[in-house]
Amino acid sequence: MKEKMYWGVISFILISLFLVGCSSGSETSGSGDESDGVVTLEVWDYNSPDSPSEDQLLGLLEQYEESNENVKFKRTYIPFGDLKTKLLQGVAGNELPDIVLIDNPDHQSFAEAGVFADITDEVNEWGEADLYYEGPMASVMLDGKYYGIPNDSNALALYYNKDLFNEAGIDNPPKTWDELREVAKELTTSETKGLAIAGAKIEEATFQFLPYLWQSGADLDNFDSPEAISAMKLIQDMVNDGSISENVINMDQNDALVQFQTGKAAMMVNGPWQLPRLREESADLNFEVALMPEGKQAASILGGENWAITSTTENKDEAWEFLKWTQQPDVMGPLHELGGQLPNRSDVAEDEQYEWNEDKQMQVFVQQIQTAKPRAYGSNYPEISTIVQEAIQRALTDEDVETVMKESAEKINPLLP
Amino acid sequence: MEANAKVITKDNSESKRNLNLKNAPNPKKEKSSLIRNNASKYIFILPAFLFVLFFMLYPIFYNIVISFQDVSIANLRGEKPFVGLANYVEVFQSEKFLISLKNTTIYTVSSIVFQLGIGFLLALFFNQKFPLRNFFRSIMLLAWLTPLVITGNLFKWLYDVDYGVINYILVQIGILSEPINWLGQQSTALIAIIITNIWIGIPFNMILLLSALQALPTDVYEAAKIDGANKFQSFFKITVPLLRPAVLVILILGIIYTFKVFDIILIMTGGGPVNATQVLPFYGYELAFINFDFGLSGAVATIILVILLCISLIYLYMVRKEESM
Incomplete structure (x- = not known):
């Protein structure tokens, strides 16, 4: 009698452990669920809650979901200081999201680590890369290949x-x-x-x-x-x-x-x-x-966020379609205005309907970006x-x-x- | 022993039936029934054991493995080459390691000496009977209860060179002729952090020592008094020796806790200015999560582990000596 109880307890514990292991496993691996034709794209970013930049991002995701019924987003906010650690854990545990919005000086490190997918072919086919300012574009590149798209910029x-x-x-x-x-x-x-x-x-x-x-x-x-x-x-x-x-x-x-x-x-x-x-x-x-005052030459530093698609995603095409969509001038312009960020495409930056071309103080930053250099010094x-x-x-x-x-x-x- | 034996005989009848079927020899029978009898006890410790295994032993083991490998962000997903002791050699050769080891030692020793010293004096004080004693005792604990993030930021402002209260007071009473940038210069940053940590740690030491003091038997003191011992004699001949075991525990816990300092450094100086407040745990953190050099960081973490293990061994040795005396 007693013996049976022991084994009962043991098997109960083992079964519950097994179940716990399973359920957490299926939860995290669910990024590529395509059962009913709807693709879920997981997005990680560090735009803090209730900030203008978060409003900008959420607006973006919502707008895209409305016009594309086959795409749903699962967005996770990760504090700025933790995003890199979290990505590293994701690499080690093979649990990366599909899309990451990352601080531009870190882009090359993670590209070299193989976290981000090489999207050179897609970018070339798209053919709009020339419209971007040199600095932001350089921050998404490694060895002549594209590993992302710059989303927004800032400069000192x-x-x-x-x-x-x-x-x-x-x-x-x-x-x-x-x-x-x-x-x-x-x-x-x-x-x-x-x-x-x-x-x-x-x-x-x-x-x-x-x-x-x-x-x-x-x-x-x-x-x-x-x-x-x-x-x-x-x-x-x-x-x-x-x-x-x-x-x-x-x-x-x-x-x-x-x-x-x-x-x-x-x-x-x-x-x-x-x-x-x-x-x-x-x-x-x-x-x-x-x-900024000038020494021998004018210069400032480029900050900002880049989009990247992870190398492990099963939905690279859908993710790329979304990234392309965010870069259309009529999507990008109004949303950057909302987020207090600056565009890094000449056609959007020069479009006079936007705030940064009317606002004298914003204009200074737009001008400053043209001499701003990225921190592109490898991994x-x-x-x-x-x-x-x-x-x-x-x-x-x-x-x-x-x-x-x-x-x-x-x-x-x-x-x- | 007796109780155990009783249990075994009581259970023999039950196990005999099984063993008869298998025709097992007699000595084994006793052993297996012993395990089975204790099985329920093992089940009770199973959850705790699994927790320790997965969340403490495994990470420690993994950390040691990593410290012998070349792990950086580039090969986090792929092959991690075994490099033998190369990480340790590199760590020992870097000037930052020596600076952090030195700083950690200074930090730990001076924090503990003052925390324990002042805590002890306060414990003696609160061991007397006076009005509002309990109130003040609980007030003292506030320093320990306040989250480190708050204490760290608070002291950062107190030490501020332009608006800090500490500088203001010192200048007003004429000790300083002009304000000192406590956290901003290499000569004073570590001292400032140590003072902060002493302030944080005093109440904890005080409470532990106080409870040890209150547990001391009163009859010994009465006997000494009758024999004509004065206050100093009864303090040094009775209180101090009787408190030894308690002080030893507090000392070891304090050293281990203080040696692992991290948050207060992160909040107040980030290891700066330059490397003036660089300590081992923070150095390990910097290697892993800023420079992405996990192998080196693993080596640093393992070195910390070894140092703390040695301290614990010394403690165990002293306790054994104490017991045998």
Whole structure:
């Protein structure tokens, strides 16, 4: 009697374990369910809930479902910091979605890892690739092949507080490095810093520094050149002048925004995604946007999201049809307006019916994008970026810039493609 | 023993029937019935055992395997070549590893010394009887209850160079002539984080020590008092030796917990400025999830595991010594 009970308990446990294993298995592998002719496309992205960018994406999916009865979407929100980890887990566990919307500097890494499908043939057949700006397009390519389509773009530009400029008797935003340093110094008082940027040990620091590097004429492959040193020196000098807070070392781009919003910084370098927030939260702040100051040449950095189709999808054709559809000017234009993002196709960007061609501040960003460069440095970019972050932090804590740049260049060079 | 034997004899009648059929020899009979008798007990621990197996032992084992392989994002799906000790060699040769090992050690030792020291003093204090004692005791626990994300951000603002309260007070009372960028310079960042962690850990140590203090027998103290011992004598000759086992446990738990520091670093400095607050767990995280170098990260994690295992072994050794005394 007793014995029977033991085995009963054991088999019960085993059966329930088995059932649990099965049910979770069938749930996750259901991305390609085509039983009734309806294809479910799984989409992963990091547009945070209730943000303008999420409204944009959900609008897109809904619109497509309405016009295409055979396609349904299963969209999963994954926080920005977790998307990469989640994709890696997906790779390891063979449970990737069909479509991913990804931050553009990460695109090449995942393409090289074989996570994204090569869609070169499809893109060539489509024939619209030439309409895109060079920078965004370069970020989806690896070894001359296409692994996705750029969806939206942003770039850094200079925000400045007009009231504080008037008080200091300055009429125009700085156009060159010398002017930038000068103006920032003049604007600095006991309560206000001249300029706010991000220097915390995260990707945002690299994002904010690279524009100066490119403006100087240098690049990551000659990080120890006199030009590159001059770029780092500019930042260090401004901190030593007192026109950038010492605290920059712990500030991210949102902290910079807060400094600017509260009048603790007269200028800040930031992206267009802050515009809606500034207008909503700081209605009485009298600010303007200007192009980044120029060194030897004009440059800014390109941010934004790319579409990619995963290599494991069973619905590549349907996914590609959807991607193509999102890129039509009359779909893309209104939705980017809604999301506070900028297009990266010349035909949409130049279309005068859209906000960014009427809105003076938005226009600055549209113009800035044309000189914006992507972070297309191959699959080792994340590691390179941590070295750049370290270099920035060393310069900010007043180490000798030349030594810092030399040592960093030695570490960066073997990682470049 | 006696109880066990009873169970065996009681069950013999039942098992005999089976064994007769199989014609099994006598000694085996006893053994099999012993297992069967305990089967129910094994079933009870089965869920916990499976959990530990799948969610703790397997990941640890897998981590050790990975630390001997070259795993990066490029071959996560395919063949992972075995590279022997190459990952360990590379880790030991990197300057970042040595810096993080040094920082982790400084962080752990100084945190534990002050947490335990101050916690002990506070425990002695709260062991006295005074009005509102329980109220203040529970208030103290708040530091331990607050989520680390909140504490970390709070201290980040307290330390701020432009608006921080700490700088303001120190400048006002004349200790500093100008504000210090606590978290922003390499010389002070680690100290600032250690101070934060001490603040967080004091109440936990205090509560554990307090409960140990309250469990001490009062008659020993009375006897000592009658024998003419003064307060210091009874503290050093009675309280301290009696508390030893409790302190040992708290010490080991504290070291293991503190050695694994991660969240507070992530929130307050991200390992910066430069590498001033780089610690081993954070270094491992950075290798895996920022640089995508899983093999190296596995090596770092395994090294942490080995270090903590050694500490635990020392603890076990000391406990055994204590017991045999």
